[in-house]
Amino acid sequence: MRLHSFHLARVPLHTAVRALLRPPAAPGLRRMEVLAGMELGAPVLSPKRMRIRHLAVFAEWDDEAALDAFLAERPLGRRLAAGWHVRLEFRRRWGAVRELAHLPEEAGRTDPAEPVVAVTLARMRLPELARFIRWGRPVERQVRDHPETTLALAAMRPLRTVSTFSVWTSARAMTGMVFGRDGGGAGRRHRDAMAERDRRDFHREFTTLRFRPLSEHGSWEGRSDHIPFR
Template identity: 65%
Template structure:
């Protein structure tokens, strides 16, 4: 099993097809599940071009093996577009909660050290009446993550009407965990307080956070390479 996360700038027609009819296990050999979303800029105003970037696409996918990833990028029409962007190949480590679309992942797989790089992916299905409340609590967290010195890349993405995802690359597990627990220096409890509010009354129908070890990155994003810190 392997996971990947892709970022690419696509023609509008390709973006529309990806959002409306994402790749599936029935159409793409070796694929278990894929989430196709339009990028948002973390912390941007709710109504703005930065908030929903329809030409910039993120894809999070689970595959049966690495050969399936290579075949998709070389042969699939969407895959060839994604191959011109940036992607990272990931080793699954841990989850909090679960998604119906990704059943069977163990709560924990393997171990990790506090000073190694780590990737976090969150996927949620929103309760639409809770969106205003979610924005009130979530946007401060977006700004916290985007501005944290421990992240080398942090972004969010959305697929109408209710799926939202976040993706972040961290220099170390330790820095990510300190942020989540509100123990960064100086102390900043925006993330911890938002999670407490979610437990009080959930914003989502489904919500799952996944932790991964970065294995290899390919291509460039916004002119950048080497987004994953050297371990």
């Protein structure tokens, strides 16, 4: 069965730079996005804005055996195995990034009460970067501080690729944030940012992917229970 995974790990600087410049190939690895982690909502001019040694890796595999072999046998895989990752079953896609356009718009229904993982991936229009930061940072804080997220972060690969990753206690909570059903002014941030994007797009390509979490491995920031399995 085709599988996706998302990994977080602290690695030596030379390992991070090599992986960012040239993601590895391996049997059964369909594609891999290697990015440097960022703290959601951090000031633009801050060391928290781009943590090169904090790798965030999103990958697609032929099956679990291919992922297990990569983690056990490949140099980058062993570094990632020492961190944290979640194995994912694809559910839905909005928008399109060329490398992920093969995924169907819908692969299965989501139980509104079950936890979900959301991954966004975008290729930026560099002239729109200032607008993107202006409209995006309030949304970053909204997601980071939402009571129904258990883990939320951003990541980037210079100069054009940006991504977000978030774990939600339920699909209902996530869609409530997306469509602005949360109370107060904060509830409008995502909706207003999407309206601004529709007015003049920040990105050359953009996609949002929804997944059902299958299993959680390792720990991140001292925790090994980021996925709220029921």
